[in-house]
Amino acid sequence: MVTDVDSAWGGFTADILINLRDEFLPKTTIFLWGLYNDETVNLTRRDELSRIRSTVELTQLSSLFIPISTPSLPVNFGFKFEKNSSWHVGAMQNIALESFSLLPTLSRSSYSMDYIADALSGGSNRNIVSSTIVAIEDSGIIDLTAPLFSSSKQTKSVHTFSKAGILRPPQSNNVGEDPQKISRKSALLWDRYFQSAFLQSDGTMERSLFELKCNIPYPTPNSYPNMIKPEDHTYSSLAVTTTPKKVFSDMTRFVSKFVRGDTREQLKNDTDELAREYEWSWESDEDSDYDY
DSSP states (O other): OEEESSSHHHHHHHHHHHHIIIIIOTTOOOEEEEEOOSOSSSOOHHHHHHHHHHHHHHHHHOSEEEEEEEEEOOTTOSSOOOTTOHHHHHHHHHHHHHHHHHGGGSTTOSOOHHHHHHHHHTTSSOOBOOEEEEEETTSOOEEEEOGGGOGGGOSSOOOEEEEEEEEEOOSOOOTTOOHHHHHHHHHHHHHHHHOHHHHHHTTOOGGGEEEOOOOSOOOOOTTSOTTSOTTOOEEEEEEEESHHHHHHHHHHHHHHHHOOSTTHHHHHHHHHHHHHHTOOSOOOHHHHOOOO
């Protein structure tokens, strides 16, 4: 499911999910891709409160909540990408969305939606994907993560709890190219983008890192922007990190300061509880204690 978060669609989607959970599909696994605008600092109080409520409700109602926004591109990205073009933005976001939606539909796939959700949550209540990355061959990392959850906004180092990645093969290979060369290229791209060794050195458990195999190339119909060549691999990954801790801690402070009425305490408790889910190791007193 895909929805806009920073508009009335966020609340509407939450109402739909409540009805689905209560009346029809109480235990069904739901992947919710939340589309955020790029603004993080100049929102009105009304818009900020709307964003907080939608984020909390959609997180609670989904199995995986994946906040994404306009892609952040490498400096030397080869394609002339237009950030104001819904065509270009949607095409880039679809690399991750289509890849993680495809696997559970394959007849012989062992990667059900339950499997992917359980792999990323690791038996915890951490269901927010706070790092969504794609890459096209040697493009470098293309970050789809909504700025609200971006690691660049963090004042402390970011720990990765879990990560799942998919490297899809090119649609066609150069005629006569050595299959071993292609295989080596795939291995190099995987190591470059997934960064398993680095994550493990930073404390991520090996059992929390998942390579999801897919031998079906990413489809590029005639209507698709010419950003992927037939000989290009495509990579996408989802990761659960510590970044939501600060996001929800900031939300708790906002609610404490500006919200009044019957919903204040419940909303404050919800954001505080979500913040604590993403704590890792020892947290400093200034991060853990809030001045309400």
